[in-house]
Amino acid sequence: MALPAGFRIRPCGDAALTVEFGDTVDPDLNARVLGLDADVAAAKLAGVIETIPTYRALFVQYDPVAADFASLAQTLRRIAETAKPHAASGRCWRIPVVYGGEMGFDLEDVARAHNMSPSEIAERHQAATYRIYMIGFTPGFAYLGGLDPAIATPRRAAPRAVTPPGAIMIGGVQACVQCQAAPSGWHVLGRTPMRNFLPSREPMFLMAPGDNVRFHAIDAREWSALERDAARGLPVAELAPA
Amino acid sequence: MSVLRIDAVGPATSVQDGGRFGFLRYGLSSAGAMDRTAHETANALVDNAPQAPILEIGPFPARFAAEGGPVRVALAGAARAADIGNRRVALGESFVLAPGEVLNLGAARGGVFSYLGIAGGIAGTPMFGSFSVHARADLGSPLPRPLAAGDRLEVATADANAGDWRLVLPPQDPSPIRVVLGPQDDWFGDEAVAQFLAAEWQVSPASDRMGYRLLGPQIAAARGHNIVSDGIALGQIQVPGDGQPLVLMADRGTTGGYPKIAAIVSADLGRFAQTPAGTHVRFAALPIDEAQRIARLWRQKLVALPLARETVARPLPTSEALLGANLAGAAVNALDPQHWTHNE
Numbered sequence: 001m002a003l004p005a006g007f008r009i010r011p012c013g014d015a016a017l018t019v020e021f022g023d024t025v026d027p028d029l030n031a032r033v034l035g036l037d038a039d040v041a042a043a044k045l046a047g048v049i050e051t052i053p054t055y056r057a058l059f060v061q062y063d064p065v066a067a068d069f070a071s072l073a074q075t076l077r078r079i080a081e082t083a084k085p086h087a088a089s090g091r092c093w094r095i096p097v098v099y100g101g102e103m104g105f106d107l108e109d110v111a112r113a114h115n116m117s118p119s120e121i122a123e124r125h126q127a128a129t130y131r132i133y134m135i136g137f138t139p140g141f142a143y144l145g146g147l148d149p150a151i152a153t154p155r156r157a158a159p160r161a162v163t164p165p166g167a168i169m170i171g172g173v174q175a176c177v178q179c180q181a182a183p184s185g186w187h188v189l190g191r192t193p194m195r196n197f198l199p200s201r202e203p204m205f206l207m208a209p210g211d212n213v214r215f216h217a218i219d220a221r222e223w224s225a226l227e228r229d230a231a232r233g234l235p236v237a238e239l240a241p242a
Numbered sequence: 243m244s245v246l247r248i249d250a251v252g253p254a255t256s257v258q259d260g261g262r263f264g265f266l267r268y269g270l271s272s273a274g275a276m277d278r279t280a281h282e283t284a285n286a287l288v289d290n291a292p293q294a295p296i297l298e299i300g301p302f303p304a305r306f307a308a309e310g311g312p313v314r315v316a317l318a319g320a321a322r323a324a325d326i327g328n329r330r331v332a333l334g335e336s337f338v339l340a341p342g343e344v345l346n347l348g349a350a351r352g353g354v355f356s357y358l359g360i361a362g363g364i365a366g367t368p369m370f371g372s373f374s375v376h377a378r379a380d381l382g383s384p385l386p387r388p389l390a391a392g393d394r395l396e397v398a399t400a401d402a403n404a405g406d407w408r409l410v411l412p413p414q415d416p417s418p419i420r421v422v423l424g425p426q427d428d429w430f431g432d433e434a435v436a437q438f439l440a441a442e443w444q445v446s447p448a449s450d451r452m453g454y455r456l457l458g459p460q461i462a463a464a465r466g467h468n469i470v471s472d473g474i475a476l477g478q479i480q481v482p483g484d485g486q487p488l489v490l491m492a493d494r495g496t497t498g499g500y501p502k503i504a505a506i507v508s509a510d511l512g513r514f515a516q517t518p519a520g521t522h523v524r525f526a527a528l529p530i531d532e533a534q535r536i537a538r539l540w541r542q543k544l545v546a547l548p549l550a551r552e553t554v555a556r557p558l559p560t561s562e563a564l565l566g567a568n569l570a571g572a573a574v575n576a577l578d579p580q581h582w583t584h585n586e
Contacts, residue, residue, distance in 0.1 A: 014508055014533040
């Protein structure tokens, strides 16, 4: 399969590199990244330590004692030429969310910015099926594509020093499920008790790139019971075929 | 087992090893010692595996005590005053802390992190393959957080028959920190890249194990400061909209959406991590093949650390001391350095 026009391989220092398929958010580019990721894992290349599939690039961490940039780049280009784009996993996570109020303290501001009611924002947020493009930034943080463009909202001018664990946020055309408290300039629409990352649970991480996500509103009164279940290691989110 | 008791410690002191690998794809960065050269040096001095867990000690004064049995330790990394009571101890040399003795460390001088290697290691259960504390992810062993006064670490009891070792620590190297440009250097344009390489950068006090902020001229990316988020390597230098670079370190986020102008070469990461807040650094760019040649030389040097060690000759005990020891009823091997080191 021909490589896209934006394809290039660049060093990230002397022990990592990035294989870029382009520089846009695009499900086809992401499928090619995931396809390359699977083939690189299967090839068990000498010196390759681990990889991060991202929106449009595959990050490869390697040992410069066991592999040099030029020959590893050549090998990766060859694999990229024949790798099949990753087919959607067929998994869909149904994630419970308490919208607005203390749990979603930016919902009203976002509604005002779009001249909509808070409930319309929440409904539009729940109407979409999202694709998980990548997991990154902090443990378990899922970057989602598929946000209704009518509610896309530029990031806050002043990022918050901390947004809560389980924050359901949007930033620009992106959406996310956050797992651990972190600084962020994204808008907090709500909060889920689901924990994508829980060190004491097997599996430690639930969601993977290529999975789908849908959100559904729950009542604030349901929060504490679900939160307790999630802390015990229950998934809380339902896993359904896409 | 002996215990190493933490009597006083500033923030930024934690148990670290070579790091945790295989979880970048889930958003979990490696953690691990900020200065790998100093980490492996301290381990070589106590005859541990190169990446064994160790205490990474932040820039503030600290105090540790041995309980229950003797503990053999060695310091490397940032220079600082160190003594056991009125007996001074040197960096780059192993020694035994007897039960009840207190090791006093002054503030770091001309560096940030010192490393206390502990012969036989620290007791704990690795979390996902590593002891390294990753405070934001609540991971680490034996404690999933930085150390605090009152903590007690179970450690190996010093082997009375083992000797002490010394290594000549390299002098401080004031030359520019070497980097490889990319992957988004083209996002900045030649002028901004030249400006980045010409500038003298001050390390901001708002720096930690996640990242070091640099203060200096504003670096403007010709194509803007937002990219589609991608992976972030250890030592990579991103430039957000305020034009002030951020060097991403061991506890970094694994992905990010700011363009990355360059990355520090592995051999210089420890030296960069040892730059105190308020002091200055410069950068120099290398082609990738040259950077990888340097990486291989650096790794050869780390592997050769145990071969570079010298044994430490302790002064022979006096006949009075021998008599005193025998009167105390203990069967004493007069050549046992562990026994005599505290009677000098």
